[in-house]
Amino acid sequence: MSQSSSEDKTPAREIIVEYAQQHFHYFRTPEGTPYAQRFGHPVARPMKSQGVGGSHRQELMLDMFNEDLGLFSGTAMKEALDLIEALTMNGTVRPVHIRVAPCGKTPGVTWLDLGRDDGQSVRIAPRAWEVRKPMSDEVTWRRTQLTGELPMPEKDQHLKGIDKLLGLCNFADPTSESLAIAWLLGCLDPAVPVPAPFLTGPQGAGKSTAGRMLTRVIEGMSADLRRAPKDEESMITAVAAGWITPLDNLSHLSADMSDLMCCIVTGAETLKRALFTDGDVYRARYRRPLLLTGIDVGVIRPDLGERLLHLKLIRPKIRRSEAELWAEYEEALPSILGGLLDLAVEVRAQEAGVPADLRMADFARLCAQFDDVHQLGALNAYRASLDDLTDDVIEGDPLAQLVLRYSVSEQMGNGSMSMSSSEWLDKLNRFAFGDYPSPPKGWPTTGKVLSDRLKRLQPTLAARSVSIEWGREKKGRYIVITRTTAPMPEQRSPEAEQTELQDVG
Numbered sequence: 001m002s003q004s005s006s007e008d009k010t011p012a013r014e015i016i017v018e019y020a021q022q023h024f025h026y027f028r029t030p031e032g033t034p035y036a037q038r039f040g041h042p043v044a045r046p047m048k049s050q051g052v053g054g055s056h057r058q059e060l061m062l063d064m065f066n067e068d069l070g071l072f073s074g075t076a077m078k079e080a081l082d083l084i085e086a087l088t089m090n091g092t093v094r095p096v097h098i099r100v101a102p103c104g105k106t107p108g109v110t111w112l113d114l115g116r117d118d119g120q121s122v123r124i125a126p127r128a129w130e131v132r133k134p135m136s137d138e139v140t141w142r143r144t145q146l147t148g149e150l151p152m153p154e155k156d157q158h159l160k161g162i163d164k165l166l167g168l169c170n171f172a173d174p175t176s177e178s179l180a181i182a183w184l185l186g187c188l189d190p191a192v193p194v195p196a197p198f199l200t201g202p203q204g205a206g207k208s209t210a211g212r213m214l215t216r217v218i219e220g221m222s223a224d225l226r227r228a229p230k231d232e233e234s235m236i237t238a239v240a241a242g243w244i245t246p247l248d249n250l251s252h253l254s255a256d257m258s259d260l261m262c263c264i265v266t267g268a269e270t271l272k273r274a275l276f277t278d279g280d281v282y283r284a285r286y287r288r289p290l291l292l293t294g295i296d297v298g299v300i301r302p303d304l305g306e307r308l309l310h311l312k313l314i315r316p317k318i319r320r321s322e323a324e325l326w327a328e329y330e331e332a333l334p335s336i337l338g339g340l341l342d343l344a345v346e347v348r349a350q351e352a353g354v355p356a357d358l359r360m361a362d363f364a365r366l367c368a369q370f371d372d373v374h375q376l377g378a379l380n381a382y383r384a385s386l387d388d389l390t391d392d393v394i395e396g397d398p399l400a401q402l403v404l405r406y407s408v409s410e411q412m413g414n415g416s417m418s419m420s421s422s423e424w425l426d427k428l429n430r431f432a433f434g435d436y437p438s439p440p441k442g443w444p445t446t447g448k449v450l451s452d453r454l455k456r457l458q459p460t461l462a463a464r465s466v467s468i469e470w471g472r473e474k475k476g477r478y479i480v481i482t483r484t485t486a487p488m489p490e491q492r493s494p495e496a497e498q499t500e501l502q503d504v505g
Contacts, residue, residue, distance in 0.1 A: 012072050016080035019069065020060055025136070026084050027092035031285075034088045035096060035142070036060075042119045042134045043141045044096055047085055057081060096142040099218065099243035100190050103138050108348070110189055111139045112341075115149040115220055122153065122341060124188060126348040129341045146242035148220030154338035159374070161339020164332040165217065168325065169210040172201065172312040175381040179309050180214060181343070182367050182378045187218050187244060187289045188344050192362045193266045196290035201313035207293040208248055210313055213329060215246045215291060217336055225249075225293065232260055239264055239288050250294035258304045264288055265307045266360075300396060302460040305389040306359045309382070346373045355379070358386070359459070390463045399444070400457050406431050407466045407483040415483040418471075421447030424479055451479065 020026075025037045026047075036056040037044035045056045057077055065071060095104075103109035103123070111134055112122040119133045121141070131152065154161070162181060171177045179197070186194035197214070199207045208225055215223045225248035229235040235257070239245050245264070253261075267287035292308075300308070352368035354361045367378035394400045406412060406428060419427065425447050429439060444450035451470070454461075458468045465485040471478050 012076035013079040013083070015069070016060070016064070016072060016077060017083055019064055020080065020084055023063065024056075024060075025092070026088050027094045028088045029096055030093055034085045035094075035140075036084075037136070037140060042121065042136070042139060043143055046142070047081065094140055096140050097190075098142060098144065098147065098241075100188060101139045101141070102190055105135070105138045110191075112150075112188060112218075113141045113143075113147070114152070115143070115147050120152075124341060124344055124348075127345060129345055144241045146219070146223070148222030150218075150220045150337060151334040153341055154334045156342065157335045157339035158342045159339065161332075161335040161337070162343065164339075165213065165336045168329055168332070169213055170201070170206045170313045170316050171210070172314045174376065175384055176311040176313070178370070178376040178378040178381045179385060180311055181340075181376075182363070182370050182382070183289070183309060184214065184217055184340055185344055185347055185370065186363055186366055188340070189348075189366070192366055193287060193360060194289050194363050195307050195309045195360055196261065196265055196292055197309045197311045199291070199293040199311045199313060202315055204315045205313040206316065207313055209325070210311075211246055211248060211291055211293045215244050216329075216333070217340060219244055221330055221333070228257065232256065235260055235264075236286065239286050242288075244289045244291060246291040246293075248293050250292055253300070253304070255301065258301045261290060262303050262307055264290055300389065300392050302393050302397075302456050305393045306386065306459060308385075308389055310385045310388045343370075343373070358382070387463070390460055393457075393460050394464070397457065397460075399450075399453055400460060402428055402432050403454075403457070403461060403481065404464055404466060407481065412483060416480065417482075418478050418480045420476060420478055421451040423447075424481070425450045454479065 020036075023039060025039060026034065027037070027044075028034050034047045035044040036047050036059075045059065047056050060081075061072065061077060097111075097113075099113050099115075101111050101113075103111060106125075109123060109125045112124065114120055114122065114131070119141075120131055121134050121139070123130050123132060123134070123138075166177050166180075169177075169180070171180065183194055183197050186192045197211075199211050201207055211225055212223070215225070219242065223242075223244070223246070225246045226238065228247045228250055229238055264286060267285070347366065347369045350369040350372040352365050352372060355364040355368065358364040364379060364382060367382050370376070370378045394404070407415075409431070411427075411431065425444060428450075433439065439445070444453055454468050455470075461468060465483065467480075467482040467484055469480045469482075471480065
């Protein structure tokens with residue numbers, strides 16, 4: 001009798017699998033990561049991670065215990081979850097998102113995760129926004145320790161909510177204010193790569209405070225600024241764990257970090273070896289909003305300069321305590337968020353062309369839509385910001401300065417010259433250093449290096465009416481430098497020019 005009962009008893013792993021499939025949906029992301037999502041709830045938890053609130057194994061064990069199904073051994077639980085994970089190999093493939101996501105059901109609609117336990121989120125459509133729990137075919141969220149809770153946004157705030165935010169920040173001019181709001185609007189649209197705001201100003205201008213305030217509109221009161229990671233892997237890990245990556249008090253940007261920031265702003269992917277494997281790789285795509293603060297980061301490379309927004313701050317006339325300032329901000333945040341959502345709805349309803357002369361054309365189009373709603377000059381402010389950053393790039397790059405000076409010199413002849421890269425290097429060296437060139441450290445030493453440097457500087461010099469093009473003929477490659485107009489550069493003494501060249505490196 002006891003032997004028959006023992007044989008008829010359902011194995012524990014089968015009980016667990018049956019319960020799990022009745023209460024959870026299991027799927028894989030396009031990258032192959034298995035997830036578990038409770039039916040009726042928009043938040044999914046990775047099966048192989050502790051996640052922000054524990055592992056799925058713990059979640060499943062607790063649910064079964066609370067429903068008086070008993071306790072199960074670790075072996076039974078592992079066998080059950082291993083089987084479920086294997087079943088996802090041929091199951092549903094679905095993306096998961098952090099904080100902001102496109103709607104999987106309706107084109108032109110996006111979602112904002114409020115980070116609440118009940119899953120309530122904001123649906124942003126071109127004509128209205130609403131707070132509700134998304135359906136499984138609309139969006140699936142994932143949460144990390146960086147996913148803070150946002151307050152319930154207030155309706156019908158419009159510019160009243162935006163004015164509360166601007167009143168708490170120390171922006172130096174309306175240009176910086178309009179760009180800050182345009183950036184926040186871009187952060188709500190995952191389809192728009194947004195330039196990284198670079199908050200600058202004198203000591204005591206509240207750069208870090210303004211950076212926190214802008215970040216917390218999207219990420220909640222628990223969000224904070226961070227020091228820049230020292231290597232690429234740490235940076236990518238930080239970026240992947242949240243939506244906005246705010247970096248504080250930058251004083252120097254290496255060439256590698258500058259290139260990595262460019263990739264983060266406009267999008268890229270990284271590959272690394274998967275854990276416990278010899279040949280398999282883990283593939284991660286990323287494109288996230290960045291925010292930077294600092295007084296001076298030294299030389300700005302041209303490609304990063306095109307991906308920055310220069311936001312200027314000034315010292316406040318009246319100082320306030322941190323406690324008082326943040327208490328006012330926290331009280332105003334529901335209105336600020338509601339005002340931003342109201343504005344996002346109005347902006348998305350506008351039709352605007354894509355400016356063809358700006359590299360980050362999607363953000364430029366967003367600025368034009370913003371201007372159609374409120375004539376605050378956002379697009380002109382964006383152009384002015386890029387112009388300021390172009391000046392910064394030129395001031396920090398002696399080669400750019402030298403090419404500009406040569407383009408208006410008598411040696412340029414009719415305004416256009418074509419030579420090989422080696423000939424150009426010799427020509428520029430003689431123009432800068434005379435008949436006995438002694439280039440400083442870091443100066444191009446070969447024609448190939450000069451050509452590569454000029455490719456980086458091409459858009460910067462084009463903004464100052466100097467065109468650079470490359471071509472090939474039978475005798476080899478050539479570079480054409482053309483002066484499209486002839487603006488006179490600021491006159492410098494020979495001593496000042498030599499000092500600039502010695503600073504290269």
